[in-house]
Amino acid sequence: VRNLIFILGDQLTWSLSSLEAADPGRDIILMCEVIEEATYAHHHKLKMALIFSAMRHFAIELREKGFDVRYVHLDDVDNTGSFTGELARTVAAISPKRIIVTEASEWRVLQAMKPWKSAFGLPVEIRPDTRFLVSKQDFQTWTQSRRALTMEYFYRDMRRRTGLLMNGKDPEGGRWNFDADNRKPAQADLFRPTHPRFPPDAVTRDVLDLVERRFPRNMGSTAQFSFAVTRSDAQKAADAFVRDFLPDFGKTQDAMLKEEPFLNHALLSFYINIGLLDPLEICRMGERAYREGHAPLNSVEGFIRQIIGWREYIRGIYWLKMPGYEKSNIFEAKRPLPDFFWTGETDMACVSSVITQTIKHAYAHHIQRLMVVGNFSMLAGLDPYAVHEWYLAVYADAFEWVELPNVIGMSQFADGGFMSSKPYAASGAYIARMSNYCGGCRYDVSKKSGKDACPFNALYWDFIVRNADSLSKNHRLAQIYSSWGRMSLEKRKAYRNSASKFLQKLDDGERV
Ligand code: FAD
Ligand code: DLZ
Ligand code: SF4
Structure with missing residues (x-):
């Protein structure tokens, strides 16, 4: 009697705990491409293609080692579209003795695993993910x-x-x-x-066709695909x-x-x-x-x-x-994401550059994610849940377990400081110092307020003042609040006016 070993799309390794003591002569392996996973976020095309192609290549390796692999393609006519549905279909087809799986890396999928034991009337062994150093x-x-x-x-x-x-x-x-x-x-x-x-290669080219055909409206293009799989x-x-x-x-x-x-x-x-x-x-x-x-x-x-x-x-x-962390929103920020998050079409050269690069490569490095797009989102009071959904979709490395704390905790400070001792908020001066974006920008980073001034400058102070209830007791921000206190009334007013005009334009869907 056989074990059914279920391998998920982010578990593509021989050292996986569910494969420990696996026997090619006895066990059967299930891997499946399912629409539920392809659509729980608006994944970038390159991200989806990477995962499907790497899954297909790992299935080939498993077969080469003699394993019996049941691989369900997204387009298979009988595909039920969910992990639980595909498991049910396989259990009915092969009557395994038990199911073995390595715990899902994400809360949502681990929850889906928990009822399997009673649903299938079989022992289900959920093994720890030993790819991490710390349990x-x-x-x-x-x-x-x-x-x-x-x-x-x-x-x-x-x-x-x-x-x-x-x-x-x-x-x-x-x-x-x-x-x-x-x-x-x-x-x-x-x-x-x-x-x-x-x-x-040919396997990847099939996947690229599939992704373009089934998800034509998702971000990006597969034309530039060059990931290792x-x-x-x-x-x-x-x-x-x-x-x-x-x-x-x-x-x-x-x-x-x-x-x-x-x-x-x-x-x-x-x-x-x-x-x-x-x-x-x-x-x-x-x-x-x-x-x-x-x-x-x-x-x-x-x-x-x-x-x-x-x-x-x-x-x-x-x-x-988890659960609940995804709903953190200490600043009660509610603004929806501006359209330029999907097109890169904004006059802010830094934001435009990082988003355009994200659309092209499904990649931005840490400081671009944190201090350009993340910083802008927090300063502009964008809804942190919407920001989280965006990050989960657009980067090829985005899985909720790693994306969510980076976005909600580190970049948006939406958890009120559970993870970080102060918000990663910065005005244009930081971006000017660390990049060469400002030279080609229609805004002037050295101007503090007014319509040509870098929006980060006024938004920074607006963020600090608007959220004083949550932040002013933070001793790491004491100096910032005292600088604000020392600023002339006129200067303060200019900052707040500039910020409010900018945010109004954002809300009206005007180009910024
Ligand atoms: P490098 O800069 O070369 O770093 C080397 C390695 O360190 C990375 O490959 C990664 O494994 C690890 N690493 C570095 N920083 C982090 C971090 N903060 N958290 C976890 N691992 C880290 N990383 C993801 O893997 N998936 C995400 O969805 C993700 N979302 C992010 C969202 C925001 C808002 C921020 C600020 C960071 C996010 N990160 C995420 C962390 C980090 O930006 C990426 O891991 C990194 O940019 C990946 O590129 P790299 O391999 O070139 O990394
Ligand atoms: C992200 C993703 C996508 C797009 N598609 C699949 C899939 O079809 N099959 C699969 O096994 N995994 C996929 N994944 C990864 C999962 O959504 C999820 O991130 C992992 O299973 C960890 O919880
Ligand atoms: Fe970004 Fe401001 Fe520099 Fe323009 S001037 S690139 S908006 S930091």
């Missing part, structure tokens, strides 16, 4: 006994736990964090290597990152250039999140590059911190706060 339980334990959930302390524990960049009990280089050496602006560099591209190609992308980009990763991590959307970033999150790459293995590759003298400590430490620090911490927060 949900361990994270919860870490949070007890703490007043503030500071990522930096969590990260230090992860360094100790993994031994990454450790010298016995001490951090390599005598410090845990080398960010003071990072955060530099960048120059366009014609000699910067280009990130590898992976031309579509197998573990071996994703590994090539990781090798190229460590070789060509990691050495300067730290220095340019926060910089933004309109000509270079990728700079020295890894472009690996999409592969890590669906299982093609193992996060710890990538960190070990980074550490090796440091030990061999190929990459400096500030870069390698920064990179490793993003993965064993931020990525794990974010996942911990998600499971701690």
